[in-house]
Amino acid sequence: MSPALIAMLPFIGALLPGLLIRSGRDVAAISCGTATLIALIGLLLHIPEILNGGVVTTSFSWLPQIGLAASFRVDGLGLLFGILILGIGLLIITYARFYLSRKDPVGKFYTYLMLFQGAMMGIVLSDNILLLLVFWELTSLSSFLLIGYWRHLPDGRQGARMALTVTGMGGLAMIAGMLILGQIAGSYEIGDILQAKEAIQASPWYFPALILILLGAFTKSAQFPFHFWLPHAMAAPTPVSAYLHSATMVKAGLFLMARLWPVLSGTPEWFWIVSTTGLITMLLGAFIALFKDDLKALLAFSTVSHLGLVTMLLGFGTPEAAVAAVFHIINHATFKAALFMTAGIVDHETHTRSIARLGGLRKLMPITFAIGTIAALSMAGVAPLNGFISKEMMLYEVDHLERARQVFMVIATLAATFSVAYSLRFIFHVFLGPVRDDYPHKPHDPGLGMWIGPAFLVSLVILIGLFPNTMAGWLVDASATAVTGEAQHAELALWHGVNNALIMSGIALVGGAILLSVYPAAQAIWRAGPHPEAKTMFQWLIGQTVLGARNLTNGITDGTMPRALAAFTLTSVFCGALAWSTGAVGPVTRPMLPLELVPVIGWIMLIVATGCMVAFHRYRLLALVLVGIVGLIVSVGFAYFSAPDLALTQISVEIVTVILLLLALNFLPKRTAVETTSRRRGTDAFIATLAGVGFGALAYAMMRRDVAFDSIAGYMLETSYKKGGGDNVVNVILVDFRGYDTFGEITVLGIAALVIYALTETLLQGKSSRRLRNWVRDYRRAGDRHPLMLVVATRMLLPISLVVGIYIFLRGHNEPGGGFIAGLVVAIAFLMQYMASGFGWAMDRQRVPYHAMIGAGVVAAAITGVGAWFNGRPFLTSDYGYFKLPFLEEFELATAMGFDLGVFLCVVGAVMLALNSLSRIARHAGGTVNADPMDNIDTKDMTGKEAH
Amino acid sequence: MEALVATAIGALTAAGVYLILRLRSFAVVLGMTMLTYAINIFLFTSGRLVINQPPILRDHSGNITGYTDPLPQALVLTAIVISFGMTAVVVMMALGAFIEGGDDYINMPEEDRNMPPLLTVEAEEESEIAGQTKGGSA
Structure with a gap:
């Protein structure tokens, strides 16, 4: 039987008790016992080969980049421990069946036990120390579950925590030690490491690696001064004590020392x-x-x-x-x-x-x-x-x-x-x-x-x-x-x-x-002597650590955001300055681009708008206007510096963001009172200046130097047409080269929109709902809520905007555009209908719910990705071809288009759902729904207090 | 030109940091928007400043000179959209806090700021026993 299968069998066995527990204790015990027995027989079949000096190995490549392989080996040592683990495991499974009472959750017990058994088998059969570390941590976790199995007993819980803390810390130390060891040996395969004795013992890193690895082994095997956790782990049911704390887990440390004995x-x-x-x-x-x-x-x-x-x-x-x-x-x-x-x-x-x-x-x-x-x-x-x-x-x-x-x-x-x-x-x-x-x-x-x-x-x-x-x-x-x-x-x-x-x-x-x-006499002497109680010391230590951590946390962030953010900013600036002053900075290699008049004007506008923003941020509506200006100049800047896609995206996002903030301002106060002392503002301004100067300087230093390593831009420009079938490299990167990334991003966007929806649902219930019902507006509404001109103009614009959206979408693969921008444009076109004709009117005409749109978008992108499998290619590999229809120019169809459609749907759905949610709140707070958008509103509506 | 962009990034950062240190949620939202601009521009400039060379292929000859770096652009494009999503969530939370709590202070109320005192193991056991008797009587 393959060593990998032997190690995996207990894990398979771990699934059985959970599935079968309704059939009773016997079935659970028998199923676990069977899995263990098969693994044991499989192991024993290797005996003749091993006695002849052979080593049985199997290996699957897992993460070859970091040297992690799922490789297993059975040699004499693995055989010995394997027999102990599986053999005694079999006896324990039988014993536990009769030891545990009817009231204990037996299924859980056997699942934990088999998990533990699998983890132990993993340790002793691993041929890769990274893999071994994974199983090592797994034994700490599963033993935690087993020790705390009777979770109604405080002793059990405390013992479990103590065991996990001590062995877990040792495990962490051991990870570091193993990594050093692997670095010295140049491989993480145990077979290779065992050959590298001279290199390892001659290395200056030998001693640190030794100490760290021994920390792991000593904590696990309860060696002085880490021995104290083992007696407290005895709160576990006796089968667990017999299995973990005598025969197997505590021997893992010994196993490790034995395994690395030849080199250490x-x-x-x-x-x-x-x-x-x-x-x-x-x-x-x-x-x-x-x-x-x-x-x-x-x-x-x-x-x-x-x-x-x-x-x-x-x-x-x-x-x-x-x-x-x-x-x-x-x-x-x-x-x-x-x-x-x-x-x-x-x-x-x-x-x-x-x-x-x-x-x-x-x-x-x-x-x-x-x-x-x-x-x-x-x-x-x-x-x-x-x-x-x-x-x-x-x-x-x-x-x-x-x-x-x-x-x-x-x-x-x-x-x-x-x-x-x-x-x-x-x-x-x-x-x-x-x-x-x-x-x-x-x-x-x-x-x-x-x-x-x-x-x-x-x-x-x-x-x-x-x-x-x-x-x-x-x-x-x-x-x-x-x-x-x-x-x-x-x-x-x-x-x-x-x-x-x-x-x-x-x-x-x-x-x-x-x-x-x-x-009796000896006992009297013992009783008279001092009894340093490890548990008390341990708890004191943990308590002090928690207290120290808490004081530190309270010192930095005591529930006031500005203090935490200031600490964060200052730390970042400090780290940046430290890196700058200690690291090596290459010489300036790029000449400055010459100044031109228009960019300078734009820069002045941006700086003035930013300055005004700081000065007038208390006037919130004015601040929104200023945000708009800054956003506009940023978009123009993108366009100027050869990034048309970014410019289009930024400007449409800008519109959506301003609408969003306006909707929020519907409720939030329109003005902020002065609440800070001038000294406090001075300090904040100082911190802000530090951050600004630091970040600006960093940007300047970066822009004046060429990239340190060759950019992968060349590859993307070269293969964009050949492999992705598109001329717009940015779009090809989004939907093809880094499609997985984009897939994740639209999912995040969809989730953000759903979070907003969920928050809205909460706000529309209970206390906040009552507050909303009795909301008193702090401003007068405009006399004409749905001006005729606006209604007519937006309705005429709608088909035009949609066509523009489709056009931007279709051309995206070759010209600036694509799913993101098209989605934003279409969303804005819909938003204008909401604004002009009112929420009620627009909702009546909305056929597809926005959640469904988000879902459809993610599904469309996923299906496109999965489609590649049918061509025998990896997820999200795209394909394309050129087609000619009568009366039309030759045009291109790429599978990436399907993916981009997913992006489009997701963006439309997410933007609309977010803004829609805010409108629902406004409507809940006493806004009327006019069936006919061109109606003038009632005079009583202006108070905002009429009944629904 | 590089100096202009760098100072713009610096100014936006400074304004953003100053605003996120204010006491009301709206100012913090504005500050985060400003910081978003600064960071997006910074990421964008990692492709260095290039004029009139958009990464849109003019021909299929395989000649790749005369284009700016497309990768930062692609990254920033999604970043812009994602940051909209983030702003929307934060605005919604600010709004919810205002409606629910009655003010738009960014800080926690004074009485909620400090964490409860540390539970010793003995206290934990006692609270457990208390919980059990409570559960029993209920």
Whole structure:
């Protein structure tokens, strides 16, 4: 089976519970289990090839420009983790079916679980680090959902947030690290990166990349000082804890370190950072675990400790230590998942996880007792179980260290002692001792469905312990080979003779037993000591960060717009000035165009109009006139500087904008009072001047220099006729070269119009509707609302304007014009009817609703684009031909015309809908509708207060 | 000529920035219109100033000298239309705020400006418990 399919199967499985949940828990569990099983079988089929040293890969190109490919690989390491994820996943799916109650939303649970499983499979099978990062983030997100699954519990929500914050931040750091790594190696393919050891370790960027990547790995694998999130994630349902927080997700960090081991390890930096972190984590986790009362908390801290153990081994950087690390990953997954499931059974049956309230369960739950005891003994490292072998190997490696051997030996032995103590405590304080009669719920062994999973794992614990080479040797060899990049053959055995490791192990066993026998005294000492509570610190830190961010935000924008805008303007000016003063600016290369009289006159008009605008903006109607002047000169300027299309567009938009603002002024006050101090105005003027000078200078500097890189204008001019069939290059760019862009833009325009429509609908209801009904106009209306002359003139002009619109539309491909301009012209022609003859008259004659027009426009453009598919071309590829009809000149038909028609319809619809909405408000506020537009209005209408 | 266009851009920007710093929504709308002009002209001038060479092919010989850069024009053309859409939405919002709220101040009312105090986790839990009991009694 293709590695890509193996990684995708869980995602497909994730869809099933949602669809099937009405059929009940069993169907959901079976469907997920089936998907997992198929993926597992697919993976196992690759075993022969991988054992022969092969690597199975598939690759799809995704974004080759940035080096992102959907490439997957299965090698020994991927195989090992894949078996863990899918195999334990299968057991968890079964277990969860019986663990969750009828009231829990089971469909959601299985969907999240499968999402998580898919994300994990993605991580371990990715052959591209960018792809790996995508899956990495996905595990953080899906584990957030799983931890917070019981969302009515505050602990669950807080634990989920904390896990997401810590692992998410680590993930962000890791993205940066991976990008650096990819840059050094020159490729984002893992296969290539693994070959680039020398280049990577010689690079000055090696250390930053290492730190960033390790941040990601340490946060995910709960290494000190990021270990605190894991115990809080235990608020999750136990199947989740067993799956994510013992067997899979927390091992993602280990996986990553193992994956990049060949290129990152072997340096002093790697050794000291990784192995010291692992050592501290191992000791700290084991120590805290001993004193935890909550069964799951004990297991959580023990997991932290064992993750530290593996991290330390990977940190040693020797192939033998890597073998031990890989073997311990397998062993830990088997016994710890079994222990979590045991804890879940105990919780399920007794309704408590507090060790203080348990004890004596041996007689009541014999099966659970047997499973839990074997698994816990393996965790303690007791022969002949699998935990013993890998712990011996760990101690052996510690004993053979070249650096800091004594320190590591002492601390490792101490950690092992604590480990024995908490493992024994799990057995003695939960199962042994006298039977109590105060359990919250009378316990007994659960059904087969719940204990079959852990029982299977425990059988593995024993079998691997007795026959390590047969059971796990091949897998250890294959994955250690993948980790180290050279063929490994591990001699796994129970008995290595009497060596230092065995002595250390013995000390730990005896020490642990003694420690447990004096447990009450030890606990008293522990209770007396300080307990730095990570959760409190974490929440304090988050609170302070939020507070700081809030103060900063309040300082810049406290709900007053001018302050925020001033801050924004000043920042922009500052950044521009900084860039200007620090960057290199090329020499002036373009001569100035000579001055001419007419442009100078235009410039003077523009400057005067702009100045007047600032001076008289309080007189709002006058300001509108001034806007009109500025717009007009801008259009003329476009025409002068060889941009006829822009000139046409600008002038028609100008008209529409002024009408729009006039309609708004119908309600808004016509004058603005002076409300600011002259000092405030002075400051604002200063800021405005800074911005103006900066922007003007930038424009001047740019215009005096040639483009730094060759413009793509040449290509467009060259191919406009050949490929787009049009002489008007601007129009060909709009409807053809950048048609996708235009398609998006007309959609935005349509959405803007619909937003306006929706806002109008809201305003015409409720409070604002009542206000509108009682609106008192602050001005007198003109005596003649629909002057005869205007009505007659506009009606005569309508067909002429429409013909002009069609003409501009048709010629657009070769001459200035096109859909945008034609749309605006036609919209203006319609608007004149509204203005001259009145809203009611015009609405009566309007056949097509404007929403439909917008929709039709977008659809027309889309259909034209899709049409290209039938020719086997990509979306929006245009085609054209020239036709000759009798009595007519030869003319051109291009598919781009259909697209331009879409643009046209969309523009007409959007402009009309926007202005129409404003008119509706005016009408709502007591305007009459005259059936006959040439009527004189009633005298009482002038007050604007008549009834409808 | 370049200096004229650059000063025009500067003047329009300055006027626009001054107007968006005013207190009433209409002035801000006017200011945004002015800024739109300035920015559109700026984008347009990135094709540099050229007179009498519109990007409309005179013949099909493949000779591409003697034309101005068409790309900024195409970009600015859509920008003009889009900025109309934006102005329309902003005007509508200003109008809605005026009708609904009774004034056309751009600022939030004094009492709404500061964010509510930070909720600690304990407070969050308490409010939750309160919410639950409330829900239960309802």
